[in-house]
Amino acid sequence: MDATDSSAFEFTLAEILELQNTYKEKGENALNQEVCQELATCFSSSLNRYGKPAIAWEQVQSWFEDKQKESKAKLSSLHMALELCDNLSDETTSRNEPEILLKPKGSRIADLSELAYEAKSSKDYAWYDVSSFLTYRVLCTGELEARVRFTGYSNTEDEWVNVRNAVRQRSIPLEPSECHRVKVGDLMMCFQERMNYAVYYDAYVVEIQRRLHDMRGCRCIFVVRYDHDNAEERVELSRLCCRPTPSNVSDHLYFKE
Numbered sequence: 001m002d003a004t005d006s007s008a009f010e011f012t013l014a015e016i017l018e019l020q021n022t023y024k025e026k027g028e029n030a031l032n033q034e035v036c037q038e039l040a041t042c043f044s045s046s047l048n049r050y051g052k053p054a055i056a057w058e059q060v061q062s063w064f065e066d067k068q069k070e071s072k073a074k075l076s077s078l079h080m081a082l083e084l085c086d087n088l089s090d091e092t093t094s095r096n097e098p099e100i101l102l103k104p105k106g107s108r109i110a111d112l113s114e115l116a117y118e119a120k121s122s123k124d125y126a127w128y129d130v131s132s133f134l135t136y137r138v139l140c141t142g143e144l145e146a147r148v149r150f151t152g153y154s155n156t157e158d159e160w161v162n163v164r165n166a167v168r169q170r171s172i173p174l175e176p177s178e179c180h181r182v183k184v185g186d187l188m189m190c191f192q193e194r195m196n197y198a199v200y201y202d203a204y205v206v207e208i209q210r211r212l213h214d215m216r217g218c219r220c221i222f223v224v225r226y227d228h229d230n231a232e233e234r235v236e237l238s239r240l241c242c243r244p245t246p247s248n249v250s251d252h253l254y255f256k257e
Contacts, residue, residue, distance in 0.1 A: 011055070011063065014198045015043050016152045017191075019060070020129055021173065023067050024116075031068070036060040070131045070151065116170040118200075119148045119161045125228040126199035127189060129170065134158065171200075171241035176217035179237050184208055189241040190224050192233070200241070202227040 011019070022039065023030045030036075036057040044054040117130040129151040136146050137160075144163040149155065161167055171189040174181070182188070182205060190203040207223035218237040225232045 011043075011059075011152075012048055012052075014048055014193065015046075015055075017198055018043075019063055019067075020151060023064060024170075024173065028068065030064045031061055033057060033061070036064070067151070117167055118170045119146075119150070119159075119168075120166040121150070121159060122161070122166075123159070124197075124199065126201055127171070128153070128200075130167070169244050171243055173241050174237055176213065176237060178242075179218045179220050181242065182208065182222060182237070182240065187227075187243055188224065189243070190226070190233075190235060191239040191241075192226070203233075206232065 018039070022035070026032075026035065037060075039060050040055045040057040043049060043060075049055070118127045119130050120127050131149045131151040131153075134147040134149060136144065138144055145160045146163050146167060147158055147160050148167070149158050184205050184207065186205045188203055188205060189200050192199060192201050203224035203226045205222055206225050209221040209223075211219040211221070213219055220237060221234050222237065222240065223232060223234050224240075
């Protein structure tokens, strides 16, 4: 996928991922000049930017401003997506046997502005943050698909994705003190960086080598097996994001009247 952004078209994919992670962590505080200056200096001195123009802090701030606008616009698109998913789910449930776990009656969507989603691209099977849900369709099989725009990408990269299998609440980066939460067999989202791409893939933890932490943070090593090609790799905690637990998802999505 070719990353583009109207305010920072010279950013590399690795830089866009770093910008996204910073915005996840700091939110609106990411627009602070000191934060933008630090990122601009880091990007400009990186070997990956050799031969490319230096990045000004104003370009970084402009990217965050566009991100902030996208987050506000996401509120209405998420509301539409969740309503359609609920309607389709209710219709499907009425035609089949009742499930044990159903949304309680009288519950409703709460604080959609805090919700964030990621979607899996059919082009490379990697997960990307969703900027907005553009439109929806129901296939003859009854499956719901949404056309999504990925954060930091142009409309030429928009995709139809299966809502049930390829859209989910955004994964959560782990702090060094949270490494104990990772268990063998856990499904994680792992950052994979190669010569010509840097993306997030689903991966299962197959082995953990626990080590003492030092001033740099967690020194444990996690052996993961990528879900899309079964390749294994040794990674540090900083490359892993955990999946929200069902209870946390429920707490964020619904509240009882």
